[in-house]
Amino acid sequence: xxxxxxxxxxxxxxxxxxxxxxxxxxxxxxxxxxxxxxxxxxxxxxxxxxxxxxxxxxxxxxxxxxxxxxxxxxxxxxxxxxxxxxxxxxxxxxxxxxxxxxxxxxxxxxxxxxxxxxxxxxxxxxxxxxxxxxxxxxxxxxxxxxxxxxxxxxxxxxxxxxxxxxxxxxxxxxxxxxxxxxxxxxxxxxxxxxxxxxxxxxxxxxxxxxxxxxxxxxxxxxxxxxxxxxxxxxxxxxxxxxxxxxxxxxxxxxxxxxxxxxxxxxxxxxxxxxxxxxxxxxxxxxxxxxxxxxxxxxxxxxxxxxxxxxxxxxxxxxxxxxxxxxxxxxxxxxxxxxxxxxxxxxxxxxxxxxxxxxxxxxxxxxxxxxxxxxxxxxxxxxxxxxxxxxxxxxxxxxxxxxxxx
Amino acid sequence: xxxxxxxxxxxxxxxxxxxxxxxxxxxxxxxxxxxxxxxxxxxxxxxxxxxxxxxxxxxxxxxxxxxxxxxxxxxxxxxxxxxx
Numbered sequence: 001x002x003x004x005x006x007x008x009x010x011x012x013x014x015x016x017x018x019x020x021x022x023x024x025x026x027x028x029x030x031x032x033x034x035x036x037x038x039x040x041x042x043x044x045x046x047x048x049x050x051x052x053x054x055x056x057x058x059x060x061x062x063x064x065x066x067x068x069x070x071x072x073x074x075x076x077x078x079x080x081x082x083x084x085x086x087x088x089x090x091x092x093x094x095x096x097x098x099x100x101x102x103x104x105x106x107x108x109x110x111x112x113x114x115x116x117x118x119x120x121x122x123x124x125x126x127x128x129x130x131x132x133x134x135x136x137x138x139x140x141x142x143x144x145x146x147x148x149x150x151x152x153x154x155x156x157x158x159x160x161x162x163x164x165x166x167x168x169x170x171x172x173x174x175x176x177x178x179x180x181x182x183x184x185x186x187x188x189x190x191x192x193x194x195x196x197x198x199x200x201x202x203x204x205x206x207x208x209x210x211x212x213x214x215x216x217x218x219x220x221x222x223x224x225x226x227x228x229x230x231x232x233x234x235x236x237x238x239x240x241x242x243x244x245x246x247x248x249x250x251x252x253x254x255x256x257x258x259x260x261x262x263x264x265x266x267x268x269x270x271x272x273x274x275x276x277x278x279x280x281x282x283x284x285x286x287x288x289x290x291x292x293x294x295x296x297x298x299x300x301x302x303x304x305x306x307x308x309x310x311x312x313x314x315x316x317x318x319x320x321x322x323x324x325x326x327x328x329x330x331x332x333x334x335x336x337x338x339x340x341x342x343x344x345x346x347x348x349x350x351x352x353x354x355x356x357x358x359x360x361x362x363x364x365x366x367x368x369x370x371x372x373x374x375x376x377x378x379x380x381x382x383x384x385x386x387x388x389x390x391x392x393x394x395x396x397x398x399x400x401x402x403x404x405x
Numbered sequence: 406x407x408x409x410x411x412x413x414x415x416x417x418x419x420x421x422x423x424x425x426x427x428x429x430x431x432x433x434x435x436x437x438x439x440x441x442x443x444x445x446x447x448x449x450x451x452x453x454x455x456x457x458x459x460x461x462x463x464x465x466x467x468x469x470x471x472x473x474x475x476x477x478x479x480x481x482x483x484x485x486x487x488x489x
Contacts, residue, residue, distance in 0.1 A: 288406075
């Protein structure tokens with residue numbers, strides 16, 4: 001007897017018009033669609049995805065969520081984001097595998113300790129549980145951690161943020177897409193947007209590989225390809241697409257029960273619920289669209305892993321992959337809308353921190369698109385901040401040098 | 406990209422070099438220079454699908470600055486470097 005498979009979301013033909021079109025079927029695109037349909041009552045909308053849902057960064061990240069950023073504008077957003085996950089699991093009726101195990105970011109020098117003091121102060125001011133701990137306490141949290149002084153960057157301490165955790169990235173993107181679709185959103189996969197039509201500084205519609213769509217609102221959430229989408233209507237943005245690589249080892253017995261990251265080593269490590277050690281962070285410096293992997297990265301990660309967690313010696317890497325991180329100069333996203341072009345909304349430059357903010361930003365973007373007024377939570381991320389020299393202070397600088405917020 | 410051909414040292418590992426942004430010509434003229442124009446010159450580059458001319462510096466080698474052409478779709482150098 002054959003098992004009847006049910007599609008997670010039905011396929012539709014492309015309508016000739018929609019109330020809003022979201023370009024990009026990743027976590028930000030689907031979250032925006034979900035909240036537009038659920039909270040804002042805009043159900044006649046479409047998500048246009050060139051490949052398949054979650055093909056880009058949404059399906060390639062290591063799914064760490066945390067609220068230990070440096071700036072008020074980011075903390076505000078990410079604190080609400082973390083609180084949203086249990087709620088979302090219930091709403092979407094999908095097991096997102098949210099494991100709120102905590103996040104530990106290691107410090108390897110005096111300068112880092114100074115920078116971390118700002119992180120902790122900002123976090124505590126925003127009501128996020130985050131504290132500075134010394135090396136011994138780090139080892140209590142991670143018994144496998146090496147406190148040897150003979151490694152490249154010996155551990156001096158760290159910031160421990162209990163609200164952080166990990167999820168299953170596939171579950172989140174599929175759950176959001178299914179949720180959006182159940183509220184009436186049309187999800188179109190395998191359709192490429194080839195043009196955005198603007199007349200008199202107003203959005204008229206989009207041209208796709210399967211026909212033209214008339215719409216008054218276009219939301220670009222296309223990850224690394226967002227810049228070229230914005231360029232279609234003459235908007236130039238300061239974003240570089242950089243290949244970032246990640247990998248998993250064979251499944252191992254549980255020995256790491258929080259998300260560990262290290263700036264000096266440029267590495268983040270988690271143990272998935274299946275036991276694999278998921279790690280990554282190496283980013284290319286030259287922009288490219290390949291998302292290809294290199295053996296240099298594999299060797300570097302193995303070296304760093306075995307220095308920090310010596311028990312990993314002998315474990316095998318199972319799989320390595322790459323994705324595109326669209327980076328802005330100040331390591332913060334670029335979100336704006338209804339600026340020079342009425343009806344055009346942009347949500348991008350999420351780099352390697354896009355996953356953790358997906359649903360919460362989707363919620364506020366939906367509010368933005370429906371009301372045409374920038375929500376307070378997204379104000380800081382306007383593209384105009386660069387010309388006003390109000391960069392988001394996410395790059396760590398030593399404590400005695402400002403500005404940082 | 407795994408290797409870059411330095412015009413002086415020859416083919417070396419990419420790890421020895423530092424990316425110096427797309428070749429967008431000299432800085433814009435100071436008359437009528439707004440922050441927007443300056444920032445566009447500084448940051449809004451290097452995002453094309455296709456062959457891109459860009460600067461690299463051989464920091465762990467001879468220290469020369471040179472331009473190469475690289476295809477961003479394959480991340481491979483497509484022309485040899487010229488000393489600039």
